[in-house]
Amino acid sequence: MNSEKTRVPSANGDAALNDKENMSKELPAGLKEELMPKHIAMIVDGNRRWAVNKGLPGMFGHNAGRTILMPLLRLCSQLQIKVVSFFVFSTENWRRPTEEVDFLMKVVEDLLRIDGEELHSHGCRVSVMGDKTKLSETLQKLSAEIEEKSRANSGTHIIFAVNYSGKHDIIRACRSLATQVKDGVILSNQINETIFAQELYTKFVDFPCPDLVIRTSGEIRISNFMLWQMAYSNLYFTKKYFPDFGPNDLIEALLAFQGQNDVLC
């Protein structure tokens, strides 16, 4: 990809997150507004390897991952991407050393308290999906607060998946529908894709499924992220570790996505 072409719009770190007026004239070279994905899902990976490569303790990479988040979200917002979701913490991540889990949870608290507040102030909606019952009281409170505060915002909807498992989400949906059938609320033959989708964590009123999934750090798998929702997603894998994945890399991913989708069907 020609890096000359992948200039960040305005390259202004302080630009408002929802600068719709300047949007079209500031589109990075080569990007087409009509082919922009509606939902970008990100499987962020490589934080620890990034830190170890720099001679730092692995878990410090999570802070570096958080640092790259706002420039990426600023770009998504400028491009008027409707939804951006991040796989922050999986149900399997509890198996990491306690010290790292505690550190990660503190990073997620900062993410919701500090970044969440900034995103809200720029008109973004912030949601947290996953089994929140296993999260600390502080995290549950922070999550409820930012969701409530930002619910009516019409800017980019940012979804953080915390203690999330795609398989678990599907099992939850099955259990709920089984109970509804048992209680006579619906008939089993009334269950269809629309009804099923309304039982998932992503049952937001306005929720496009991810059309672009990006995974950093060279692993070629989707690791139990939105399994149902990714049925038709385009997948983009990059070798870069997440803390090195900046706005220009996102533009490169968007150009690759648009190159595969230049004929809408």
Ligand SMILES: CC(C)=CCC/C(C)=C/CC/C(C)=C/COP(=O)(O)OP(=O)(O)O
């Ligand atoms: C939403 C967002 C981006 C938040 C900020 C960063 C953050 C807290 C990410 C946590 C997710 C995570 C476990 C990343 C993977 O790196 P890894 O630990 O698996 O690294 P490795 O593959 O090198 O071991």
